[in-house]
Amino acid sequence: MSLTLLATTHRVAPGLLTWRAWDALRSASTVGIRAGHPLLPSLRDAGIVPEVVDEPDPARLVADARRADVLWVAAPDGDEALMREIGRLVVEATVTDTGGGSPDVEVLHGSYDLPGARLLDLVSVMDTLRRECPWDRKQTHATLVPYLLEEAYEVLDTIESGDHGALREELGDVLMQVAFHSVVAAERDDETAFTIDDVAGAIVDKLVRRHPHVFGDVTVSGADEVNANWEQIKAAERAEKSGEDASALDGVPMGQPALSLAAQLRRRAARLNAPADLAENLTAERGDEPADDLADEPAAREPGADGERGSGSEVGARLFALVGEAAERGVDAEAELRAVSRVFRDRVRAWEQRQRRNP
Structure with a gap:
């Protein structure tokens, strides 16, 4: 038996x-x-x-x-x-x-988990926390924004440091933010309400729509053609949303770090073959006097006899120009600045240790 x-x-x-x-x-x-x-x-x-x-x-x-x-x-x-x-x-x-x-x-x-099954557990846990945890219960989309940004930056830091062992946990923190925003949105009773299934469904539809060479009958010769098709599909989507007022710059998040913002704006403009002079004399739009020698000076002005420096807007224009120079060289200005910042961080830490050893 x-x-x-x-x-x-x-x-x-x-x-x-x-x-x-x-x-x-x-x-x-x-x-x-x-x-x-x-x-x-x-x-x-x-x-x-x-x-x-x-x-x-x-x-x-x-x-x-x-x-x-x-x-x-x-x-x-x-x-x-x-x-x-x-x-x-x-x-x-x-x-x-x-x-x-x-x-x-x-x-x-008698039954087995399918790939992605643990996401159901995440949905269940977030629903429980929203009901029973006083802190989770009072959060809104706005109050959660700093945590989303922080977790995204921690993922970036983990990848750049090569700590792949910690990447799983950091990605989980980002995924939790997506689930958190979704459970908050599901509580609304108007047309803006959505659930985690709506979020997943929307990205699935978008991925299928933007990969006709995988899910349709489009044939491509390589990655470059895939990218070109992607941009055409995105342009059509923007036109459908905005009509005659559609712009290639629609969807660029202005709240992102300034260097990456400048790089993304320049990339979008380059795809349109926008005139290069649109990036010149940018300080004039802010009411500042344009600097005629802006392109020739490699750095901000040193204090003169009167003790004054070049205007802050001039510095911003120089940074914008440097982003363009980085793009021409095929490098990411944001990543390069972060890389040298890490070097500076390490130097400061080493100096601190020397100071402790030899006060």
Whole structure:
């Protein structure tokens, strides 16, 4: 005789079991299950009448399995404590050879997690936190913004430092922010409400739409053509949203760091073949006097006899020009500045240590 422990995952809809699991359920002499188990209605619909208990008795399960084929439907969490106790009883009976011997014990997996199944757990946890945690309950989209930015920068720092072991945790922190914003949005009762499924559905639709060479009948010769098609599709999407007022600059986040903002604006303008002189004399638009020698001076003016420096706007224009120079050289101005900043950081830390050793 035998004892079968049927394990299922709570991340799959109840009743979606393997054929082997249903066959075992129908052929067992006795099927045991806890009251309230999510699989219970599906068993009854299939004509299986289980023995429903509040809590199983491991000793009784083992004893019954010595006389007949018994199947126990494990709890969605795995019933590890029960399984350990059954294992102990079976081993004890085998060693002592008492009580009629030990039954054959098998763990049968009736359903399995699909890739991405743990995202369902994240949704469930965030729903619980939103209801029961005072801090999580009072958050809004606006109050969460600093955390989203902070977590994104931590991902960047982890990648640049080469700490791939920590990357999983940092990406999880970013994913949590997405889930948090989604649960906040789901509480609204107007047309702006959305759920995490809406977020996932929107990005799936966008990815499919922007990859016709993968999901459609478009043929491409390489990555460059993929990028060109991507830009054309994005332009069509912007035109559909904004109509005649659509701009290639639509969607550029103005709140991003200034160097990356300047680089993105310049890239978008370059794709339009915009005139180069649009980047000249930028201080004039702010009401400052343009500097005729701006392009010739490699650095901001040093203090003169009157102790004054060049205007702040002039510095901004110089930085904008440097971003263009970086693009022409094929480098990322933001990344390059961050790289030399790390060097400076290391030098300062080394100086601090020397000062401590030689005060």
